[in-house]
Amino acid sequence: MTHNLVYEDFWVCGIHIKEMKMNIALASDHAGYELKRGIIAYLKEKGIAHWDFGCDSEESVDYADYAEKAMNGILSGEHDRAILVCGSGLGMAIVANKFRGIRATPCTDGYLSEMSRRHNDSNCLTLGGRILPLDEALHIVDIWLETGYEGGRHQRRIDKISRIEEKNFKA
Ligand code: RB5
Numbered sequence: 001m002t003h004n005l006v007y008e009d010f011w012v013c014g015i016h017i018k019e020m021k022m023n024i025a026l027a028s029d030h031a032g033y034e035l036k037r038g039i040i041a042y043l044k045e046k047g048i049a050h051w052d053f054g055c056d057s058e059e060s061v062d063y064a065d066y067a068e069k070a071m072n073g074i075l076s077g078e079h080d081r082a083i084l085v086c087g088s089g090l091g092m093a094i095v096a097n098k099f100r101g102i103r104a105t106p107c108t109d110g111y112l113s114e115m116s117r118r119h120n121d122s123n124c125l126t127l128g129g130r131i132l133p134l135d136e137a138l139h140i141v142d143i144w145l146e147t148g149y150e151g152g153r154h155q156r157r158i159d160k161i162s163r164i165e166e167k168n169f170k171a
Helices: 030-046 063-075 090-096 110-118 134-146 153-168
Strands: 007-012 015-020 023-028 049-052 081-086 104-106 124-128
Touching (some): 030 049, 030 081, 063 081, 063 090, 110 134
Parallel strands (some): 023 049, 081 124, 104 124
């Protein structure tokens, strides 16, 4: 049996069963559309459950609309984590972090991706389609999908973020 944060492989009577542990919500604006397509192809290849909340072309749209759809997918419990792509990765992160319980982290390299999971328990990765080539983006995605959260002293800090949410968020 192999342990993996995304799925678990096990065999019953010689039959290989792959149980998904994670369902990813994806969204982009026009500037992130092409990179999102590359990420979706990669998730398909790896057999990772996902859903694309749009947009569906490179026609100009507003990133807030698509980030909101994907975040609602997480708040409804249908999706566990999200990957959002805009031009820089920044606008998507700003919107996503307006939702309770979302810890969106814009990552531009493997180190940030690893830390975002180990220390911040990131549940939303944001990427810049105008700054990252596909291979680098996939490297970041891979690390983000497979790195665990360390908990411990980091949980105390995340609990403080939750308390700030309680004070400042109405819903
Ligand atoms: C769109 O031009 C661009 O502003 C958007 O994709 C994003 O980078 C915003 O943060």
